[in-house]
Amino acid sequence: MTPTSKERVGYPTQKPLKLLERILLAATNPGDTILDPFCGCGTAVVAAERLGRKWIGIDITHIAITTIKDRLNDEFGMLANFNIQGEPVDLEGAEELAKNNRFQFQIWALSLLGMNYKKDYNSISKGADGGIDGIRYFENGKIGNLGKCIIQVKSGKVSVKDIRELNTVVDNESADLGVFVTLKSPTRNMKVEAARCGVFTDYKGNDFPKIGIVEVNDLLTHKIMPHNVFPE
Known part of the structure; x- marks a missing residue:
């Protein structure tokens, strides 16, 4: 090529x-x-x-x-008419993938958010991530004016400390949003801390949590869709 x-x-x-x-x-x-x-x-x-x-x-x-x-x-x-065998279709399958290979779980979880490997190749972390597993850029007004969303994926135990750390990364990266994707259910304190971080309003007037918490199971069951998480 x-x-x-x-x-x-x-x-x-x-x-x-x-x-x-x-x-x-x-x-x-x-x-x-x-x-x-x-x-x-x-x-x-x-x-x-x-x-x-x-x-x-x-x-x-x-x-x-x-x-x-x-x-x-x-x-x-x-x-396009094709079937995929071996990809997680439920929470049990997601947990099995996370147990076997955390990096592959990360890539799969990012795909649930619409992270396209062709378009987002340079925005998907492949090594030490510094708190960033993926970056999604989105249109934010005039042509060429892009917003920035930092994405973290966690498959293990989570706590309010993770939300504080993601908020710090978002600020350090001059990003607009942060999305915390978790296999485990978030604690009440995590939700409270995320709410304290405020909201981001896109150029269309739509509000998104500055730090959004998304459960893998909600993405699997389509309870939450990518356009509910960040502007597209």
Whole structure:
């Protein structure tokens, strides 16, 4: 991939779509099933979908899964018809993922907030995060005027200290909002502390908590949607 390619999604091993299409055209017929057992960012499955082939893609990381979902939805929209096996669909599955791999849990939780790995690649923490697991920029008035939201994801025990620390990070980063995503239920003191931080009003006049607390289970059950958490 060239550095300026419009196809680039930020995935380190991405291959050109035309290359995979050429391989599939040479080696398969319409209706054949393509298996990519290490599908990464999904170039082979996108090529297969475009060429009328059935496909199965396998990968163990939620970076790959969310990237492929985004690519299929961007490319085919409502025509994208696929099933995902192995992704958490309930609280028990989320807890199991967190226990097995906290970083993959983080990536998956960010995807529930609509963090697109292609668009947000440079805003998703991949190492020591300094209190920042993700950053979401949003339109805030005039073209080019962007608001900034800091996102933290926690899968373990949480306390009011976490809310105070996130508020400090938001202020230090000159951000407008902070979102605290938690697998465990927040305490009453956490909610009180978050309320004390005040609100942010976007250019449309919509109010959002400066420090919002979001439970993973509420995102899973669609009780809370991304547009309830920060401006989009």
